[in-house]
Amino acid sequence: MSKGITIVGLGPGEPGLLTVEAQQLLQGAREIYLRTRQHPTVEALQTSAAVRSFDDVYERAETFEQVYAEIAARVVELGRREQGVIYAVPGHPRVGEASVQRIVALAGQNGVSVRIVEGLSFVEPICTRLGLDLLDGLQIADAAELALRHYPEVNPDLPLLLGQLYSRELAADVKLALMMVYPDDHAVTLVQAAGTRGSALRVIPLFELDRCDDIDHLTSLYVPPLSQPGSLEAFQEVVARLRAPDGCPWDREQTHDSLRQYLLEEAYEVLEALDRDDMASLQEELGDLLLQILLHTQIAIEDEEFTMSRVVAQIVAKLKRRHPHVFGDVQVANSQEVVVNWEKIKGEEKRSLERANGGHKPAAEGLLSGVPHALPALTRAQSLQDRVGRVGFDWPDVKGVWAKVEEEWQELRAAPAGEEQAGELGDLLFSLVNLARWLHLDAESALRETIARFEARFQDMERACAARGQNVADLGMPELDAVWEQAKKRNG
Numbered sequence: 001m002s003k004g005i006t007i008v009g010l011g012p013g014e015p016g017l018l019t020v021e022a023q024q025l026l027q028g029a030r031e032i033y034l035r036t037r038q039h040p041t042v043e044a045l046q047t048s049a050a051v052r053s054f055d056d057v058y059e060r061a062e063t064f065e066q067v068y069a070e071i072a073a074r075v076v077e078l079g080r081r082e083q084g085v086i087y088a089v090p091g092h093p094r095v096g097e098a099s100v101q102r103i104v105a106l107a108g109q110n111g112v113s114v115r116i117v118e119g120l121s122f123v124e125p126i127c128t129r130l131g132l133d134l135l136d137g138l139q140i141a142d143a144a145e146l147a148l149r150h151y152p153e154v155n156p157d158l159p160l161l162l163g164q165l166y167s168r169e170l171a172a173d174v175k176l177a178l179m180m181v182y183p184d185d186h187a188v189t190l191v192q193a194a195g196t197r198g199s200a201l202r203v204i205p206l207f208e209l210d211r212c213d214d215i216d217h218l219t220s221l222y223v224p225p226l227s228q229p230g231s232l233e234a235f236q237e238v239v240a241r242l243r244a245p246d247g248c249p250w251d252r253e254q255t256h257d258s259l260r261q262y263l264l265e266e267a268y269e270v271l272e273a274l275d276r277d278d279m280a281s282l283q284e285e286l287g288d289l290l291l292q293i294l295l296h297t298q299i300a301i302e303d304e305e306f307t308m309s310r311v312v313a314q315i316v317a318k319l320k321r322r323h324p325h326v327f328g329d330v331q332v333a334n335s336q337e338v339v340v341n342w343e344k345i346k347g348e349e350k351r352s353l354e355r356a357n358g359g360h361k362p363a364a365e366g367l368l369s370g371v372p373h374a375l376p377a378l379t380r381a382q383s384l385q386d387r388v389g390r391v392g393f394d395w396p397d398v399k400g401v402w403a404k405v406e407e408e409w410q411e412l413r414a415a416p417a418g419e420e421q422a423g424e425l426g427d428l429l430f431s432l433v434n435l436a437r438w439l440h441l442d443a444e445s446a447l448r449e450t451i452a453r454f455e456a457r458f459q460d461m462e463r464a465c466a467a468r469g470q471n472v473a474d475l476g477m478p479e480l481d482a483v484w485e486q487a488k489k490r491n492g
Contacts, residue, residue, distance in 0.1 A: 005079035005107055007100055008088040009119020012195020013218065015044035017120045025086065025117055032086050033078065035071065035099055038217060039090045040196050049086075064098070064144075072102035079112045092121035096142055096163045122163055122220060125195035130222055132159060143221065147173035156181050157231045160223040165215060172210035178223065181230075182206055189222040190215070236308060239294045243302065256299060263292045264374070275448055321345060343367075343390050367391065378444040381433040389437075398438045405431045453491065460487040 008025060011017040018041060026032060026047050034042060034053040045051070054071050061067045078085035093100045093116050107114045127134055137158040143165040146152050154160050165171055178186075185205040190212060192200040204212070209221070229235075242251040266289040273281035297308050322345050324330035325338065332338050367390075371383045388394065395401050408428040415421040436443040461483050465472050475483070 003079070003082055004084045004113035004115065005075060005103060006084065006086045006115045006117060007093045007103065008086060008117040009092045009121075010039060010041040010088050010090050011120045012091055012122045012125050013040035013193060014196050015041050017125075017195055019117070019119055022117050022119055026088070029086050030083070032088055033075065035087070035089045035097075040193075041090075068099045068102045071099045072106045075099075075103050076106045076110055076112055079107060079114075080110075092119050093117075095121035095123065120195065122194045122218075123161065125199065126161060126191050126220060126222065129191065129194065129199060129201060130189065132161075132222075143170055143174050147177055149177060151180055152177045154178075154181060154223075155231045155233065156226045157229050157234050159225055162221040162223070164217070165219045165221050166217045168210050168213065168215050171212070171215055171221075174221070175206060175209040178206060178209075182223065182226065186226075187224065189224075191220040191222060192216075193218040194220060232308075235290070236294055236298070239291070239298045240301075243295075243298055251295075254295060254299070256296060259292060259295055263289075263296075266292050271448070275445070275452060321349075339390055376444055378429075378433055378447060381430055382437055382443050385434050385437050395434075395438070398435075401431070401435050401438050405435055407431075456491045457484065457487040460491055 006025065008022050009019070010022070011019070023046075026045060026049070029047060029049040032045075032047065032049045032051050034051065036055050036058070037053045038055070042051075054067075054074070057067050057070050061070060075085060075087050078087075087103070089097050089100060091097070104114050123134065123140060126132070127138070132138055137155075139154055139158050139160045141154070141160065141162055143162040146154075146162060147170060162174065165174065178188075184207045187203055188206050188209065190202045190204060190209075192198070192202070192214065196218070202212075206223075229238075239251075242248045243254075245252075266285065270282065270285045270289050273285045294308075297306075297311060300306050301308070320327040322342055323338075324341070324345075325332040330341065332341065367387050368384055371380060371387065373380070375383065385394075395404070405428070408424065408431045412421065412424040412428050415424040433443045436446060461480075462472050464483055464486065465475065472480070472483075
């Protein structure tokens with residue numbers, strides 16, 4: 001043994017699965033350091049070496065970060081000795097071994113050589129037991145890392161294997177994370193002690209994962225794909241297939257311009273589902289809206305303009321850049337400070353873009369340039385007012401807004417018919433939108449809800465008249481008023 005660090009993989013647990021190279025190295029060693037003695041192969045080691053472990057670090061440290069940092073520091077220091085050090089870990093040194101990653105990085109910084117003696121990991125025995133092909137899209141992740149995610153980065157159309165599911169507490173966190181993607185009753189397989197004679201499989205519904213009382217440091221979890229495609233990638237593949245040379249003639253003919261009307265229609269259908277508070281319809285309509293987004297992206301891919309990954313990368317980077325209070329070290333006291341910071345960051349982005357363009361300002365510039373002209377008038381008015389309000393161009397309180405509404409109302413009443421009256425009506429509507437903003441209401445939604453109530457009441461009137469053999473168009477105003485009041489009572 002010479003100066004440096006030799007990291008040995010002990011295999012998944014069955015002594016017979018230890019590689020010949022590892023056996024020979026361990027048998028001829030004078031001293032061996034184990035990450036932990038809690039591994040089946042350790043008990044069967046045939047060696048006269050002095051065997052030491054870092055189990056005391058686990059008992060003393062408060063977090064795994066502290067554990068791995070201390071182990072790495074001690075192993076690298078031992079590696080500086082003339083005789084170097086042999087450090088043995090369960091499985092394969094490069095599969096789920098955080099301490100190895102730390103050691104390799106720290107050793108590189110300090111000029112200490114590292115040699116890896118490979119070992120069988122827990123993955124291969126699990127693939128054997130479950131009949132999986134490692135190259136058939138198998139996703140492999142650390143259970144603890146997945147549990148830390150606010151949303152699990154997994155593809156539900158591909159098999160998933162989670163290693164190091166070491167406790168029921170961790171299983172509870174993993175279950176909650178997976179249930180954001182998979183149904184509660186999705187059948188998953190607990191794999192116990194893979195690569196040992198005590199290996200066992202148990203199929204359970206996902207919601208029961210943290211109810212198993214035999215979960216330990218040799219437990220893994222296999223999650224099979226969904227029965228139907230459910231990933232964004234699968235959706236994009238369908239869209240690409242539709243636009244392929246042998247795809248659908250209609251889809252192949254579409255362009256960015258021809259799809260404009262459908263994009264607006266699908267967006268309004270989403271709003272309608274929201275207005276009805278109809279979650280089943282919302283699910284369907286969001287899919288239709290997403291189809292439009294993927295169609296536009298696919299056309300851009302074919303025209304070599306951009307890809308879906310670039311679309312996602314750009315918006316992810318933008319969100320992180322504009323939320324430094326979440327992804328950075330900026331402190332904010334309230335949502336108003338968030339808005340102020342947002343506008344400052346947008347300004348910095350525009351200046352950076354201008355510098356990148358050699359000092360030329362973008363064609364569309366200014367605080368209001370980002371509000372689309374295609375928005376409904378009420379929505380656009382409220383968005384414009386929000387924008388200017390962020391820089392202080394606003395009333396000091398709602399009293400001024402009420403006064404402005406009253407002023408515009410009086411001016412409308414006094415205006416002569418024609419263009420001047422139309423202008424005063426627009427001013428009144430604009431002031432009412434501002435009032436909605438001050439009352440923390442959405443003007444567009446408020447009007448849509450009123451329209452929906454009006455439709456329901458009038459349709460009720462028509463049904464009531466039809467039941468009496470009457471037609472609404474044949475009734476006079478007194479009768480209509482009476483029927484209308486009855487419809488209001490029935491429909492709120």
